Amino acid sequence: MLGEFEYVLITAATTLGENAYGVAMREAIATATGRTCSIGALYTTLDRLEAKGLVKTWMGEGTPQRGGRSKRMVRVTPAGTAAARNFYVTMIRISSRAPWAAQRTERAE
Amino acid sequence: MALQLAPAEREVVLGDLIETRETAWRGMQEMLGLVARRRLQSWNDWRPWLAAPGLAFPLSFILMGFSFAISSELRNHFVDGWQPSFFSTDPVETIMLVCQVLVLMICAWSAGFTVESVSRRTFAVSVICCLLPCLFCLLRFRQESLPRLCLLLFLLPAIAGVWFSRRGGTINRCRALSLALVATVCMAVLAARGHLWLLNWGLLGPAWYLAILPAGPTRVAIFRNDDTSRE
Numbered sequence: 001m002l003g004e005f006e007y008v009l010i011t012a013a014t015t016l017g018e019n020a021y022g023v024a025m026r027e028a029i030a031t032a033t034g035r036t037c038s039i040g041a042l043y044t045t046l047d048r049l050e051a052k053g054l055v056k057t058w059m060g061e062g063t064p065q066r067g068g069r070s071k072r073m074v075r076v077t078p079a080g081t082a083a084a085r086n087f088y089v090t091m092i093r094i095s096s097r098a099p100w101a102a103q104r105t106e107r108a109e
Numbered sequence: 110m111a112l113q114l115a116p117a118e119r120e121v122v123l124g125d126l127i128e129t130r131e132t133a134w135r136g137m138q139e140m141l142g143l144v145a146r147r148r149l150q151s152w153n154d155w156r157p158w159l160a161a162p163g164l165a166f167p168l169s170f171i172l173m174g175f176s177f178a179i180s181s182e183l184r185n186h187f188v189d190g191w192q193p194s195f196f197s198t199d200p201v202e203t204i205m206l207v208c209q210v211l212v213l214m215i216c217a218w219s220a221g222f223t224v225e226s227v228s229r230r231t232f233a234v235s236v237i238c239c240l241l242p243c244l245f246c247l248l249r250f251r252q253e254s255l256p257r258l259c260l261l262l263f264l265l266p267a268i269a270g271v272w273f274s275r276r277g278g279t280i281n282r283c284r285a286l287s288l289a290l291v292a293t294v295c296m297a298v299l300a301a302r303g304h305l306w307l308l309n310w311g312l313l314g315p316a317w318y319l320a321i322l323p324a325g326p327t328r329v330a331i332f333r334n335d336d337t338s339r340e
Contacts, residue, residue, distance in 0.1 A: 022121060022122075022125045023125050023128050023129055026125075026129075038139060038142050038143075039122055039125060039126075039139040039140075039142065039143050040139065040142035040143035040144075040145070040146040041142075041146075043118065043121075043122070043143060044143070044146045044147070044150060059117060059120075059121070062124065063128075065127070065128050066124035066125070066127050066128045067123075067124065067127045069120050069121070069123055069124030069127065070117075070120050070121060070124060071121065071124060072121040
């Protein structure tokens with residue numbers, strides 16, 4: 001099963017779609033979690049996910065904002081999508097009877 | 110700091126730092142974090158563990174013992190200054206000396222070559238693992254008739270092995286097998302004459318490792334420490 005941070009990365013990459021690359025993913029993660037994501041954590045985790053066949057990365061084109069330097073673009077593979085879905089379902093299932101999940105449901109009602 | 114990263118990764122990370130307009134201090138922290146993670150990642154593999162604590166550290170001790178034995182023998186052969194007395198001494202002793210020199214050269218060269226080719230990324234740690242025993246023994250050396258540096262005789266062939274590997278050199282299976290056989294025969298001769306400590310047989314490990322590696326592209330990939338072609 002995926003680790004928490006691996007799930008966060010796959011979700012961020014899926015949400016960003018064609019625009020998924022290092023800076024955009026770090027911003028998405030910081031916005032969603034309220035915590036900054038270091039470059040080291042991002043790229044070493046991406047390497048691990050790529051080795052597992054859950055994402056595919058390639059060198060994109062450089063832009064003037066980056067001083068002409070390339071981006072590392074990310075795309076989630078079908079296996080990555082399945083692994084993230086599995087993680088999500090498992091979390092929802094195991095949390096169903098947890099007190100914090102009940103409080104959240106009550107607030108929603 | 111960025112030079113520690115692979116060129117493609119360096120390009121991406123520097124681009125990210127420019128795009129996010131990080132301060133120099135923050136950029137340095139980010140870069141340092143990534144470099145540290147990459148260095149630590151190297152140790153997830155078995156190869157650095159084999160190269161540094163598995164080979165460099167123990168083999169240094171044994172090779173220093175050999176260096177010391179050869180230096181002592183040479184001192185006996187070079188009497189009255191630099192006049193060799195090979196023909197006045199027992200020829201068997203001369204053969205023993207030749208065997209010791211051959212074992213030292215072949216085994217130290219093979220060890221240097223193997224340590225460098227098995228784990229190129231963590232080579233600095235392997236060097237430290239080799240030099241620590243040297244320092245330990247040099248500090249404890251109490252033989253007045255021999256210079257301390259005689260313990261480091263093995264470093265010359267070992268450095269030659271490392272240098273050969275760094276230059277991308279490879280050794281074919283036939284030559285590696287010949288070297289391993291010569292070293293083994295010499296070791297057996299020394300053992301037969303009681304000139305050998307049991308642990309010294311461990312010196313043959315790198316020579317036989319080079320001999321038994323499969324021939325062909327896999328062999329070259331292993332020597333060049335090329336991860337992608339090995340998988």
